[in-house]
Amino acid sequence: xxxxxxxxxxxxxxxxxxxxxxxxxxxxxxxxxxxxxxxxxxxxxxxxxxxxxxxxxxxxxxxxxxxxxxxxxxxxxxxxxxxxxxxxxxxxxxxxxxxxxxxxxxxxxxxxxxxxxxxxxxxxxxxxxxxxxxxxxxxxxxxxxxxxxxxxxxxxxxxxxxxxxxxxxxxxxxxxxxxxxxxxxxxxxxxxxxxxxxxxxxxxxxxxxxxxxxxxxxxxxxxxxxxxxxxxxxxxxxxxxxxxxxxxxxxxxxxxxxxxxxxxxxxxxxxxxxxxxxxxxxxxxxxxxxxxxxxxxxxxxxxxxxxxxxxxxxxxxxxxxxxxxxxxxxxxxxxxxxxxxxxxxxxxxxxxxxxxxxxxxxxxxxxxxxxxx
Numbered sequence: 001x002x003x004x005x006x007x008x009x010x011x012x013x014x015x016x017x018x019x020x021x022x023x024x025x026x027x028x029x030x031x032x033x034x035x036x037x038x039x040x041x042x043x044x045x046x047x048x049x050x051x052x053x054x055x056x057x058x059x060x061x062x063x064x065x066x067x068x069x070x071x072x073x074x075x076x077x078x079x080x081x082x083x084x085x086x087x088x089x090x091x092x093x094x095x096x097x098x099x100x101x102x103x104x105x106x107x108x109x110x111x112x113x114x115x116x117x118x119x120x121x122x123x124x125x126x127x128x129x130x131x132x133x134x135x136x137x138x139x140x141x142x143x144x145x146x147x148x149x150x151x152x153x154x155x156x157x158x159x160x161x162x163x164x165x166x167x168x169x170x171x172x173x174x175x176x177x178x179x180x181x182x183x184x185x186x187x188x189x190x191x192x193x194x195x196x197x198x199x200x201x202x203x204x205x206x207x208x209x210x211x212x213x214x215x216x217x218x219x220x221x222x223x224x225x226x227x228x229x230x231x232x233x234x235x236x237x238x239x240x241x242x243x244x245x246x247x248x249x250x251x252x253x254x255x256x257x258x259x260x261x262x263x264x265x266x267x268x269x270x271x272x273x274x275x276x277x278x279x280x281x282x283x284x285x286x287x288x289x290x291x292x293x294x295x296x297x298x299x300x301x302x303x304x305x306x307x308x309x310x311x312x313x314x315x316x317x318x319x320x321x322x323x324x325x326x327x328x329x330x331x332x333x334x335x336x337x338x339x340x341x342x343x344x345x346x347x348x349x350x351x352x353x354x355x356x357x358x359x360x361x362x363x364x365x366x367x368x369x370x371x372x373x
Contacts, residue, residue: 006235010037014235017050019281024058031063042119042236045071049117075116077168078108082115082204084170085123088142089207095138098209099125100198102175103223104236106210109203111243119236122160122171126194129176132159136174144172148348157186178219182317184324185222185301188263189215214256217244221272222265225304226317232307233275241272242280245288253287266294267302315369339363 009029016023038044048071056064085105092099101109104120112118127135136146136159144161157179162171177186178194194211201208211219224237248256260269270292276282284292296302300323303316318338325331339362341349346358 006037006041007033010034014038014041014043014047015279017047018239018279022054023056025056025060031060035063035066039070041234043239045074045117045119046236046239071116074119075114078116080168081123081170085208086205088139088172089205091138091142092135093207095134097127097131097135097138098195098207099127099135099174100194101201101204101208101210102126102178102219104240106201106216107240107243109201109208110210111240111247115203118240122162122173124158124173124175126175126178128195132174132176136161139172139174144170148344157183179222179226182226182301182320182324184320185263185265187324189218213244213247214252214259217241217248217256218259218263218265218269220244221260221269222301224272225265225268225301228305228307235279238272238276238279241276242282245273245276245282245284248285248288250285250287253285257287257291260291264299265301266291266296267299268304270294270296271305318370339366 009026010033013023013026013029013034035044038047044067048067051059051064051067089099100106102124104118105115105123108115108118108120125135139146139161143163145163147160147162148156157177158173158175160171160173162169164170177183178189179186194215197212197215198209199212200206201210210216220237220241224233224241227234227237256269260266273282273284273288274292277284300320303320306316321334322331325334340359341362343355346355346362350358350361
């Protein structure tokens with residue numbers, strides 16, 4: 001599997017380092033390229049922690065200094081991010097809203113030894129769909145502005161909010177279904193179950209909860225597949241999966257395997273775990289190792305692992321969505337909303353050109369994507 005924006009020399013060094021091998025700095029590798037690519041993969045703090053525990057005296061001194069500075073900045077920023085998140089969770093609790101933390105922030109405070117080791121650009125929160133307006137009101141009262149005002153039912157199942165304080169930006173993605181790319185998976189995964197099975201995140205206080213470890217791993221595998229066609233892998237996502245696999249008990253591993261089969265995402269899960277293992281030398285329990293050997297056929301979601309770039313990803317996601325919608329009325333609304341989004345969405349996506357030209361451009365792109373082989 002490919003990792004986006006990563007040169008082979010950088011990949012080889014990172015793979016060796018995180019697999020526990022002794023490493024030396026390659027003479028032909030640019031320190032600047034290595035840093036930019038490692039940071040782009042979300043791995044800079046983890047790399048700093050890793051190299052601080054072994055002899056890297058032959059690494060460029062300016063690179064080591066830059067990694068240390070990046071880690072210190074991340075740790076300092078984390079203090080502010082945590083305080084802001086705690087305040088938001090408190091405000092939600094006072095309004096009777098109990099969100100679930102998803103993805104990077106949840107993992108940072110429940111799986112990583114230090115939260116600053118898990119960089120992310122925002123915090124994802126899952127709420128009940130019935131609480132959308134109430135949650136939006138809380139965010140606005142606290143000074144957060146939405147990225148997009150228009151409600152776009154079939155374009156997105158999330159809203160992004162942010163505010164800037166003294167040069168630092170605090171950003172939240174408010175989700176009302178677990179997957180922003182597939183309603184069928186969200187229904188099968190059952191949001192109600194996710195709230196019932198949620199577990200506390202003590203490091204973030206009494207109001208912080210997240211998915212169970214089993215559901216977190218299932219979601220991490222599906223989330224990774226949802227982005228794969230567009231842009232390949234991202235190392236920090238694979239590292240999440242690596243840590244989750246190694247944290248499972250025998251009982252949890254057995255439940256995970258059973259649920260992956262029930263959701264018909266065995267191919268997605270085995271591909272994610274196999275790829276993570278190839279990078280981080282993951283030690284797997286017998287149940288997970290056995291799952292990797294199973295042959296699966298006719299799993300619709302496996303198409304998400306088809307490489308080919310953004311256009312292939314858009315086509316596969318759209319076809320899966322259409323197949324998962326239960327009525328023709330839903331399918332027609334899906335097609336119309338994606339072909340003719342609200343003006344605000346069009347300007348955000350394409351810029352401030354004349355709207356008729358933007359709609360023509362979007363329609364032409366859609367025709368090209370769906371007619372090409």
